[in-house]
Structures are given as C-alpha cells and as structure tokens.
Amino acid sequence: MTAVPEATELQAHFDQTLEHSRRIEPRDWVPDKYRATMIRQIAQHAHSEIIGMQPEGNWITRAPSLRRKAILIAKVQDEAGHGMYLYSAAETLGADRADLTEKLISGRQKYSSIFNYPTLSYADVGVIGWLVDGAAICNQVPLCRSSYGPYARAMVRICKEESFHQRQGYELLLTMMRGTDAQRQMVQDATNRFWWPSLMMFGPPDDASPNTAQSMAWGIKRHTNDELRQRFVDMTVPQADKLGVTLPDPELAWNDERGHYDFGAVDWDEFKAVVSGNGPCNAQRIARRQAAHEDGAWVREAALAHAAKAPAVHSAEEHAR
Amino acid sequence: MTEDEFAAYQSLAEETEDHRWAFGTGFTDPLEGIDPSVPDSIDAAALAAYCLMLGDDALIYSHRLQQWMTRLPELEEETALANIALDLLGQARMLLARAGQAEAAAGGTGRGEDQLAFFRDEHEFRNVRLAEHADADFAELTGRLLVFSAWRLALCTRLAGSADPVLAAIAAKSARELAYHRDYAAQWVVRLGDGTPLSHGKMQAALDAIWPLAGELFEPDPVTARLPEVAVDPADLRGEVDDVLGTVLAAATLDRPQAAPMARVAGGSGRDGVHTEPFGYLLAELQSLARAHPDATW
Amino acid sequence: MSDFSAEGGHGAVPVSDVPVRPESAHVRADWPLYEVFLRGKRGLNHVHVGSLHAADPQMALRHARDLYTRRNEGVSIWVVAAADITASSPDEKDPFFAPSGDKVYRHPTFYEIPDDVPHM
Numbered sequence: 001m002t003a004v005p006e007a008t009e010l011q012a013h014f015d016q017t018l019e020h021s022r023r024i025e026p027r028d029w030v031p032d033k034y035r036a037t038m039i040r041q042i043a044q045h046a047h048s049e050i051i052g053m054q055p056e057g058n059w060i061t062r063a064p065s066l067r068r069k070a071i072l073i074a075k076v077q078d079e080a081g082h083g084m085y086l087y088s089a090a091e092t093l094g095a096d097r098a099d100l101t102e103k104l105i106s107g108r109q110k111y112s113s114i115f116n117y118p119t120l121s122y123a124d125v126g127v128i129g130w131l132v133d134g135a136a137i138c139n140q141v142p143l144c145r146s147s148y149g150p151y152a153r154a155m156v157r158i159c160k161e162e163s164f165h166q167r168q169g170y171e172l173l174l175t176m177m178r179g180t181d182a183q184r185q186m187v188q189d190a191t192n193r194f195w196w197p198s199l200m201m202f203g204p205p206d207d208a209s210p211n212t213a214q215s216m217a218w219g220i221k222r223h224t225n226d227e228l229r230q231r232f233v234d235m236t237v238p239q240a241d242k243l244g245v246t247l248p249d250p251e252l253a254w255n256d257e258r259g260h261y262d263f264g265a266v267d268w269d270e271f272k273a274v275v276s277g278n279g280p281c282n283a284q285r286i287a288r289r290q291a292a293h294e295d296g297a298w299v300r301e302a303a304l305a306h307a308a309k310a311p312a313v314h315s316a317e318e319h320a321r
Numbered sequence: 322m323t324e325d326e327f328a329a330y331q332s333l334a335e336e337t338e339d340h341r342w343a344f345g346t347g348f349t350d351p352l353e354g355i356d357p358s359v360p361d362s363i364d365a366a367a368l369a370a371y372c373l374m375l376g377d378d379a380l381i382y383s384h385r386l387q388q389w390m391t392r393l394p395e396l397e398e399e400t401a402l403a404n405i406a407l408d409l410l411g412q413a414r415m416l417l418a419r420a421g422q423a424e425a426a427a428g429g430t431g432r433g434e435d436q437l438a439f440f441r442d443e444h445e446f447r448n449v450r451l452a453e454h455a456d457a458d459f460a461e462l463t464g465r466l467l468v469f470s471a472w473r474l475a476l477c478t479r480l481a482g483s484a485d486p487v488l489a490a491i492a493a494k495s496a497r498e499l500a501y502h503r504d505y506a507a508q509w510v511v512r513l514g515d516g517t518p519l520s521h522g523k524m525q526a527a528l529d530a531i532w533p534l535a536g537e538l539f540e541p542d543p544v545t546a547r548l549p550e551v552a553v554d555p556a557d558l559r560g561e562v563d564d565v566l567g568t569v570l571a572a573a574t575l576d577r578p579q580a581a582p583m584a585r586v587a588g589g590s591g592r593d594g595v596h597t598e599p600f601g602y603l604l605a606e607l608q609s610l611a612r613a614h615p616d617a618t619w
Numbered sequence: 620m621s622d623f624s625a626e627g628g629h630g631a632v633p634v635s636d637v638p639v640r641p642e643s644a645h646v647r648a649d650w651p652l653y654e655v656f657l658r659g660k661r662g663l664n665h666v667h668v669g670s671l672h673a674a675d676p677q678m679a680l681r682h683a684r685d686l687y688t689r690r691n692e693g694v695s696i697w698v699v700a701a702a703d704i705t706a707s708s709p710d711e712k713d714p715f716f717a718p719s720g721d722k723v724y725r726h727p728t729f730y731e732i733p734d735d736v737p738h739m
Binding site: 025027039040041043044048052084085088089091092094096097098108109110111112113114132136139153154200201202203204206211212221271275300303304306307 | 622623624629630631632633634635637638639640641642649650652669670671672674675678686706708
C-alpha cells in the first residue's frame with residue numbers, strides 16, 4: 001500500500017494527533033510499525049487474560065465455601081471477557097481472532113510469564129489477586145491513556161473490574177491470616193512462590209532499548225519496566241506488612257535517600273527459561289487452550305452451517321422459545 | 322484525556338454494586354421484605370428436605386458446568402456457561418439457606434449453606450441423577466441442559482405460587498434465569514442438530530445417552546406429598562416439558578430417543594440419596610479442601 | 620533475549636520476533652464479527668461498546684448481553700454485523716478506505732500478502 005503523494009500529509013496528521021494527546025481511531029492512517037506494535041501488544045495482553053483463566057480456574061470446583069466459589073467463577077468469567085474486549089480491539093487494526101489464537105497455540109505470540117506457574121493451594125488464589133492483579137493494575141492504568149482509542153476504552157472497562165479482583169484477593173488473604181495456623185502457613189508459602197515471579201512480570205531493565213524509545217514517542221509505552229517494578233514494590237510492601245506475611249527478599253529495605261524500597265536482584269535466568277517455554281506449566285497451559293480450540297471446531301462449524309441455512313429453518317427456531 | 326470524552330462510555334461502566342455478578346442476575350435481593358419464618362401450617366422438616374432436593378439439583382449441576390470452564394469451543398461460550406453456573410450456584414445457596422431455616426424451625430440444628438454443601442455424605446444428597454452426569458462433549462452439555470432447564474423452569478414457574486413465601490420468591494427469581502438457560506440450550510441443540518452431518522450425529526447420540534436419566538424427573542416422592550400447596554408434583558410437569566422438547570427436537574431434525582429410564586438401585590435413586598459411581602468423585606472434588614480444614618473460615 | 624515490555628497488561632511479553640500479520644492462507648470463515656451498541660439505564664443514546672464473534676444475530680444478542688452487560692436485563696442492546704456498517708469519517712484519512720461510505724475497519728481478508736513475504 002503506497003500512497004506516495006499523500007504520505008507526508010498522512011504522517012503529519014498522525015504525528016499531530018499524537019502530539020495533542022488525541023486518540024488514534026480505526027480508520028486513521030498509521031505507520032505499519034505502529035499498527036504492528038499495537039496488534040502485538042493488544043493480542044499478547046488478550047492471550048494473557050485467556051491463559052490466566054487456567055491457574056485460577058484450577059480452584060473453582062474445590063473452593064472451600066460457596067461464597068468464595070461464586071467470587072472465583074465471576075473472576076475467571078471476567079478474564080474471558082477481558083480477553084474478548086482486547087481481541088476486539090486488535091481486530092479493529094486488521095487482525096483476525098482465529099489467526100491470533102493459532103499464533104498463541106503455536107507459540108509464536110506469547111502471554112505473561114506469570115501464568116506459567118502452578119496454583120498449588122487455595123492461598124494461591126488470594127496471592128494472585130493481590131500480587132499478580134496488583135502488578136497488572138500498575139501496568140494497566142497508564143494504558144487507559146493509550147494513544148489507540150479502542151484499546152484505551154477497553155482498558156477503562158478492564159481496570160474497573162480488575163481493581164475489584166485485587167480487593168477480593170487481598171480480602172481472602174486477610175481472612176486466612178486471621179484464621180488457623182494451617183491457613184497462615186498456606187498464605188506464606190504462596191507468597192514465597194509468587195513474589196519473585198511477580199517482579200519478573202515487569203520484564204528486564206529496558207531503558208536502553210530502541211523499542212522503548214519509539215513506543216514512548218507513539219504513546220504506546222509510558223513508563224520503563226524498572227519504573228513500573230519500583231512502583232509495584234513500593235505499593236506492595238506496606239500491604240504485606242498489614243497482612244503479616246514476610247516477603248522472601250532479605251535485601252528489601254526502605255531507602256530514605258531514594259524515597260523508595262531497595263530490593264534484591266531478580267533471577268533473569270529463570271525468567272528467560274520460563275518465557276522461552278521451560279517454565280513449570282507452559283506445555284500444560286497451551287495444551288489446554290489447544291484442546292479446547294481443536295475439540296470445539298466441529299461445534300463452531302456446525303453453528304456456521306446452521307446459520308447459512310434457509311430462513312424457514314430459523315422461524316422454526318422461534319417456536320422453540 | 323478529558324472527562325467528557327469518556328462520559329458516555331463511563332455511564333455504561335457505572336454499575337450499582339461491585340459484586341453483582343457473583344450472585345446471579347438481577348441487582349436486588351429477591352428475599353428483601355419477606356418474612357423468613359416458616360408458616361405454622363407447613364411441615365417444616367418436609368420443607369427442609371424439599372429445599373435440599375432442589376438446592377442439591379442446582380449445586381451439583383453447577384459443579385458439572387464449572388468443570389467445563391477453559392474447555393469450551395469458543396470464548397463467548399465461556400461467559401455464557403459461567404453465567405449459567407453462577408445462576409445455579411446462586412439458586413443453590415438460597416435453597417440451602419432456606420433448608421437450614423426450615424430445619425431450625427422443625428427443632429433441628431439449622432445448618433448453614435456451607436455446612437450442608439461440604440459436610441454431608443453421598444447418601445445425604447438429594448439431587449436427581451441427571452444433575453450429576455458428566456457431559457462427554459458439548460452436545461451432551463447442551464442436550465442435558467435443555468432437559469434440565471426445561472424441567473426446572475416448569476417447576477419454578479409453578480413453585481412461584483408456593484405457600485412458603487421464601488420458596489415462592491426464590492422460584493420466581495430462578496424462573497427468570499432458567500428461561501435464559503433453556504433458551505440458550507435450545508438454540509444450541511437446534512444448531513447442532515441441524516448443523517453439519519457430524520454435529521447431527523453427535524447431538525442424536527448425546528440425547529440417546531441422556532434420555533435414560535429423564536424419567537426420574539417426573540417420579541413422585543414422599544417429601545412432595547407432605548407439602549400440599551408448597552411443593553409441586555413432578556408428574557404435573559411432564560406435559561409442558563414434553564411439549565418443549567418435542568418442539569426443539571423437531572426444529573433440530575432430531576429423533577426423540579426411546580431409551581428406558583435408568584434402573585433404580587434397591588428401589589432407590591437420586592432423591593433417595595442413591596447416586597451413580599461418578600458422584601463419589603464429584604463430592605470428593607467439591608468437599609476435600611473444606612473438609613481438610615473443618616474449623617477454618619474462608 | 621529479545622526486548623520485553625511490561626505493558627503486556629498482565630506482564631512481560633516480548634516485543635520483537637513476534638509475528639502479527641494474519642496469514643491470509645489460514646484466515647478461515649470463522650464466526651463473523653458483530654458490533655455492539657448499548658443504551659444503559661441512565662443513558663439516552665445507544666453507545667458503541669465493542670465487538671464480538673457470533674454465528675448468527677440471535678447468538679450475537681445473547682453474547683452481547685453476557686459480555687457487555689454482565690446480564691443486566693435492563694440494558695437495551697443492538698447488534699449489527701460489522702460488514703453491514705457503512706462508515707464515513709473525513710478526519711480519518713487512511714487512503715485504504717473510500718472517502719465516504721466504506722467499512723468500519725480493515726478486515727484481515729483485505730490483506731493481499733504474497734506467499735513469499737516473511738512475517739514481521
């Protein structure tokens with residue numbers, strides 16, 4: 001697609017829209033790289049929501065009270081919804097949801113590394129709400145000001161629902177920490193397993209990356225990985241204190257000079273292994289998604305075949321209601 | 322980003338209560354303003370048993386639907402099925418709570434919803450065996466849901482006139498939800514029955530597999546007989562359910578199965594606490610964590 | 620190790636070596652796209668809230684109610700097949716679209732990718 005005579009005008013229009021902090025909408029011309037970057041970011045965010053249903057969904061049928069069960073079903077349902085909002089936003093850029101699903105299943109598009117860890121106790125449900133959703137909120141609130149309109153609007157809706165989930169997770173942990181010794185041990189154990197992976201969620205240090213600079217210029221990325229990680233730590237340490245859990249980092253300490261918490265070194269080798277497919281649950285997560293997609297093909301095809309049939313068939317359907 | 326730019330959108334995003342969807346459809350408490358005491362004319366022990374029957378149907382059915390989450394053919398079905406599972410769980414919670422109240426009125430302990438859900442044994446559960454069936458595929462999932470929701474809707478529509486005001490209110494709310502469930506299931510049975518040859522074959526096989534479990538839904542039971550004006554005679558439901566199923570099957574180009582009802586065991590079935598082999602595993606999954614920490618609050 | 624961005628929503632995802640171009644050979648006729656419009660209880664007009672996939676209009680309505688209203692029965696819902704929407708927005712200047720009366724978005728089937736072009 002080469003519109004050479006109007007190229008400078010289109011580029012200028014794009015640049016000015018961004019300069020004035022206005023939204024880019026689906027029928028705006030955008031540079032190919034902007035389009036690709038947005039699709040990549042939105043699609044991988046969507047994949048994370050869908051895959052994230054699995055570790056949490058793991059405890060629905062065993063939830064220890066009916067109220068907790070209802071809350072957890074609602075949360076996992078929300079995650080499906082978030083995935084769908086995001087796939088919809090990606091589609092406005094010319095992506096196709098079935099195609100994105102295939103890229104996820106084949107491993108060419110990724111999802112957040114945190115969901116490659118197993119949920120081994122009910123306390124994990126609370127810790128995921130507290131730490132993982134807490135970290136996600138740090139990432140997601142700035143995205144409500146993303147330069148791309150459909151994505152920003154989806155993020156407003158998602159953020160509202162996500163903050164509810166974080167509160168629910170934290171409330172579960174408070175209840176457990178005020179409960180039996182076994183419950184308290186469960187919470188501490190879950191915290192020990194999820195703390196470092198939560199810090200890894202923000203990605204390795206990236207200030208020197210050329211991609212970072214471009215994304216910031218385009219209003220796609222608004223903070224460095226380290227900035228977000230520091231914000232998360234500062235927010236979370238007092239929450240841990242209030243819970244009465246110990247975060248598994250002996251170097252964690254308030255630094256008066258910096259006005260922030262110092263913390264220990266993240267094991268980026270572990271992160272690298274998990275992201276390249278060698279985490280504890282990678283194969284299992286993808287296999288589940290793949291099975292659902294493949295096992296369901298006959299259902300999707302049947303629905304299309306039925307829809308394509310003559311209208312006379314549909315009126316019979318009306319009587320069925 | 323100015324406030325104006327989001328105003329129209331946010332007016333939609335504003336909701337009345339954060340926890341709305343954790344408790345089923347509707348934003349108001351269906352039991353608000355209703356006197357929770359059990360009317361003197363009603364056999365309270367029988368009412369407790371009856372509420373357990375209907376509550377267990379919903380609780381166990383919801384459990385089977387929950388097992389399907391993250392395994393469904395399309396993401397949109399994930400939200401739809403989660404809705405139905407949540408609705409049924411909500412109905413179960415209200416019915417179990419009513420059972421506990423009636424139990425107390427009859428001079429018993431008055432157990433709470435969690436005590437009833439997690440600390441009863443297999444033979445104490447009163448759900449029909451249709452509720453505990455594990456669906457082999459999406460055709461069985463939708464076919465079984467059609468039968469169950471058509472039956473339960475017919476039941477709750479009549480139960481909305483119950484002499485027990487709490488049961489009547491629960492039934493009225495449940496009926497609105499079940500109409501949606503039945504409609505969802507019916508649309509899918511038609512799509513699959515009249516879709517591709519493959520889906521037609523699977524849908525027919527699914528109905529054939531489920532049909533033996535349908536007979537139990539209309540059988541009389543001694544508890545219902547002790548609750549005139551309160552409970553609904555299951556035999557009264559057969560006509561309406563047959564009509565609905567007949568219409569849907571015709572639109573779906575499916576044959577009505579001829580299978581005989583599943584045999585009883587020593588004369589008993591689900592309503593008597595006599596269940597299928599998979600039921601033990603279902604309860605183990607449902608109850609194991611709660612039972613491992615019997616004194617814990619969650 | 621390729622760059623990672625924290626802003627993948629739920630955490631670090633790679634930013635390079637990730638293909639995004641739809642493979643036109645694999646774009647199947649999956650469930651078509653519908654746009655969803657809602658009128659909330661306090662609103663006066665229907666507002667566009669997003670899209671979803673459905674096999675037919677009835678399914679689209681059901682899904683819209685599940686996905687965009689969390690089952691609030693009081694909300695009015697319109698669903699329209701995206702392909703049936705004709706759009707015009709003079710301020711959006713993508714030459715891909717006709718200046719007046721064209722589709723709401725690009726759809727992946729519009730991509731004409733020669734077989735020998737590598738993914739981005």
